[in-house]
Amino acid sequence: MKLQHKVALITGAGRGIGAATALKFAREGATIVACDIHEDAVQDTLRDCRAAGAAAIGLAADVTDRPGFGQAVDTILAQFGRVDILVNNAGITRDARLVNMTEAQFDAVIDVNLKGIFNAAQAVVPGMIERGRGVILNASSVVGLYGNFGQTNYVAAKAGVIGFTRTWCRELGPKGIRVNAVAPGFIQTPMLDSVPETVLARMNEQVPLRRLGQPEEVANLYAFLASDEASYINGAVIEVTGGLRL
Ligand code: NAP
Numbered sequence: 158m159k160l161q162h163k164v165a166l167i168t169g170a171g172r173g174i175g176a177a178t179a180l181k182f183a184r185e186g187a188t189i190v191a192c193d194i195h196e197d198a199v200q201d202t203l204r205d206c207r208a209a210g211a212a213a214i215g216l217a218a219d220v221t222d223r224p225g226f227g228q229a230v231d232t233i234l235a236q237f238g239r240v241d242i243l244v245n246n247a248g249i250t251r252d253a254r255l256v257n258m259t260e261a262q263f264d265a266v267i268d269v270n271l272k273g274i275f276n277a278a279q280a281v282v283p284g285m286i287e288r289g290r291g292v293i294l295n296a297s298s299v300v301g302l303y304g305n306f307g308q309t310n311y312v313a314a315k316a317g318v319i320g321f322t323r324t325w326c327r328e329l330g331p332k333g334i335r336v337n338a339v340a341p342g343f344i345q346t347p348m349l350d351s352v353p354e355t356v357l358a359r360m361n362e363q364v365p366l367r368r369l370g371q372p373e374e375v376a377n378l379y380a381f382l383a384s385d386e387a388s389y390i391n392g393a394v395i396e397v398t399g400g401l402r403l
Pocket residue numbers: 168169170171172173174175192193194195198218219220221245246247248249269273296297298299340341342343344345346347348349
């Protein structure tokens with residue numbers, strides 16, 4: 158098992174890629190702290206992780222709420238003593254073309270997808286520095302690399318996450334902390350529920366593998382990057398896209 162004796166904090170773990178990542182980490186021996194904006198959202202995740210034999214707790218933690226997130230991390234430290242791995246997975250979309258996008262849509266997406274990652278990293282990094290080790294994994298997206306129609310806010314956040322990753326790998330690498338980003342393509346999760354069938358079919362055609370990705374296929378990469386097998390991978394942005402170029 159790749160992640161034995163590691164304590165992993167995963168944000169947005171109530172469903173989709175976050176839930177799949179929690180379960181994969183549980184199967185690899187990690188202790189799981191599954192955070193979501195609502196605590197009840199993570200109940201299924203916790204049940205699955207415990208069924209896989211892992212110790213797992215759920216916490217209500219909104220990544221946009223700095224004091225609240227700090228308190229959640231204090232709870233983890235009191236219970237487990239440390240956070241070895243932070244997966245900054247929580248994210249939302251509020252799509253509209255530039256000409257139609259409201260300030261509220263822009264701010265909401267930047268707040269969760271960009272500032273939320275800053276908040277969570279600041280809450281766990283001091284402990285990681287103290288121990289001289291840790292792993293931070295950030296959810297970017299293929300659209301952060303290439304841009305995407307109707308996603309000014311989301312693309313800005315996901316490109317910013319790449320900037321965080323390249324900056325933090327320089328600041329934190331000398332302190333024993335690795336920081337990497339994952340850039341998924343189109344992954345079949347509730348985030349895509351609002352996308353019309355015709356658009357999903359067009360997405361499929363764009364992907365050389367001719368299908369959407371599954372959350373588990375992203376979780377597998379997170380598990381590898383979190384493990385000591387990835388001990389020399391730092392500051393990387395790794396695509397999980399089936400070969401998609403937008
Ligand atoms: P998802 O199914 O929508 O799940 C996201 C989870 O994050 C939900 O459980 C949601 O909680 C939670 N969340 C939302 N706002 C939060 C906040 N402020 N604090 C804490 N948790 C919050 O999304 P997904 O498709 O699994 O995506 C996971 C990550 O991968 C995101 O960062 C996304 O941008 C990125 N990504 C996804 C795709 C894709 O095609 N699916 C592609 C590229 C990148 P509620 O359910 O309570 O709202």
